[in-house]
Amino acid sequence: MRIPKRVAVIGAGSMGSQAMWRLAARGAEVIGYDRYAPGHDRGAAGGESRIFRAAHLGEPGYIPLLRLADRMWDRLQRETGHALRRRSGCLVMGETDSPAMRTLLSSSAGNGLDHEVLDREDLARRYPQHRLPEGHTAVFDRMGAVIRPEASIQAAAGRAEQLGARVHRYTTVREVAPAARGGVDIVTDQGTDHVDAAVVTAGPWINTLLPDLPRSVDIRRLISSWHIPTRHDWFAGGAPAFVRATPHDCYGLPSPDGLSVKIGLSLARYLPVPDPERLDRTVRPEELGIFRELIAELMPDLNPDPIRLSVYMEGYTDSGNPLVGHLPGEDDIIVMAGFSGSGFKLSPAMGEIAADLALDGTTDHPIDFLAPAGVGTA
Ligand SMILES: Cc1cc2nc3c(=O)[nH]c(=O)nc-3n(C[C@H](O)[C@H](O)[C@H](O)COP(=O)(O)OP(=O)(O)OC[C@H]3O[C@@H](n4cnc5c(N)ncnc54)[C@H](O)[C@@H]3O)c2cc1C
Known part of the structure; x- marks a missing residue:
């Protein structure tokens, strides 16, 4: 029997809740952490509404990701039975x-x-x-x-829990460190968990957790x-x-x-x-x-x-493009941060991509232009 990969998701907000859903759906053992609780309004996701739109004012690379997100929003609604998005x-x-x-x-x-x-x-x-x-x-x-952000985060986190994910609410992660024996150590005030891979989706707290990001947020x-x-x-x-x-x-x-x-x-x-x-x-x-x-x-x-x-x-970020991918030099740590005011619409696509990266080490979705170290340097 194949042993499921153990994956930590740090920050069960917009991106993290979707990553937990997709990872759990694909059979991973998922451990989520949030300094508050999914659906809170203290970070990037509060205020009851977010715009989804396909018409983009800049980078054409977003179009396939928006199409993926569009399908995944429908899927999350279908699986949870919650009305999360109104086609206005x-x-x-x-x-x-x-x-x-x-x-x-x-x-x-x-x-x-x-x-x-x-x-x-x-x-x-x-x-x-x-x-x-x-x-x-x-x-x-x-x-x-x-889109309804708080409801969406709760729906995705709730679906992940239904599929077996464990979510540690009101648990702040203090450190995410590559472990000497391979994998990653997740340090909280309650102790240290060892996982095969970590997805860091700490939103506005990203610099507190990962102060040396290759591009600044x-x-x-x-x-x-x-x-x-x-x-x-x-x-x-x-x-x-x-x-x-x-x-x-x-x-x-x-x-x-x-x-x-x-x-x-x-x-x-x-x-x-x-x-x-x-x-x-x-x-x-x-x-x-x-x-x-x-x-x-x-x-x-x-x-x-x-x-x-x-x-x-x-x-x-300076370019307006988020950092999405493995941290340079770290095969087991994935970062998703710096969504520059337009990430919510993409969040279920990011969840799918996080699951690809954590479970397969790579993704077929076109994210090279979002490489954490910048295009051409990843
Ligand atoms: C006012 C406003 C309006 C916006 N409008 C739109 C819009 O219309 N359309 C759109 O697409 N996008 C919009 N955006 C952007 C979008 O909301 C963000 O890009 C998105 O929410 C970012 O998600 P995130 O997962 O990075 O951060 P968050 O959703 O904030 O999630 C981060 C999570 O990490 C947790 N966390 C942080 N540090 C730790 C730690 N050390 N340990 C444990 N947990 C931790 C936090 O508690 C939080 O739950 C808007 C943003 C804002 C602020």
Whole structure:
């Protein structure tokens, strides 16, 4: 009888919960650890909604990974019976001649994505809740969806447990170290576990656990702000999620309860987080002012006073591409970090890839461009 591989997953958040699910489904003995509990809101995954979209503003390498993620989201919903993703569509709006919009338009057409290009008049008729300035275009991505992050993490972790995974909640891993006898030692305050391989998915805490990453991950503080519409038909037209590219960088999602619209800002507005255990959750008046200005200009039918404000954190890399793969020189330690504000949609694909890497040492999925040491140096 083949002895199952023993695999540790450190951080049962967005990526880790999916890695646990896929590893357990493939027969591994899975031990998960989280400093809190799956579904908590202290890291990168809180705030009730995340955008899924296939229309990508940059790197074309994401398209096959998004397609894999799309299939895996359906599979997780089927296996768990939970409604985790609503096909709302996603509107991406920006200056027609900007490099980001040009890439989006050409890659959407070139990759056969199910989309529609809308000019100002089309948008005003179909989605009057959004104002589109002169010289801007909107792309409606029909694969776009709203995902429920906390529910998804709980569903994936719960499914992994059903399949035999053990999850140590409220257990902080202090060290992940290659063991002299092969495999990896996982050190917690309760003791040391020895495993064949470790998948490190510590999100915004990655630098605390692995301080010598080959590419740096910069932890930033993100504010989400929820606003009630002042017109009753704000949610008309299927209430798509939306992304506004340059020069108005922001994004938003209708709340799953249908009451409000959540708005988030662009990376340029995010402050650094020197210590993830001491995230500053106080929103300053000047930060609120940014939301007010955006609302006045782009979505004037939203009430500028928020009904909820929440602060989260996320790891960003210089390129915007996460680190996904074996740590250089370590055959048994896999890292997935630095998802740069757009990882949630990919998380079940990352779970599948984590299982490939931990169990087979390699994957057929195209992730070379995400190599932890950078492209061409892995
Ligand atoms: C406000 C906001 C909005 C976003 N919007 C979108 C969006 O619309 N679409 C999209 O695709 N992406 C979006 N993202 C990005 C996406 O949410 C992240 O890329 C993703 O959640 C990162 O997942 P992660 O697993 O790396 O981190 P997390 O989900 O934070 O998971 C890390 C886990 O590790 C645990 N942990 C850390 N250290 C240890 C340790 N030493 N021992 C044990 N456990 C540990 C933590 O408790 C946590 O559960 C957004 C991010 C933010 C913050």
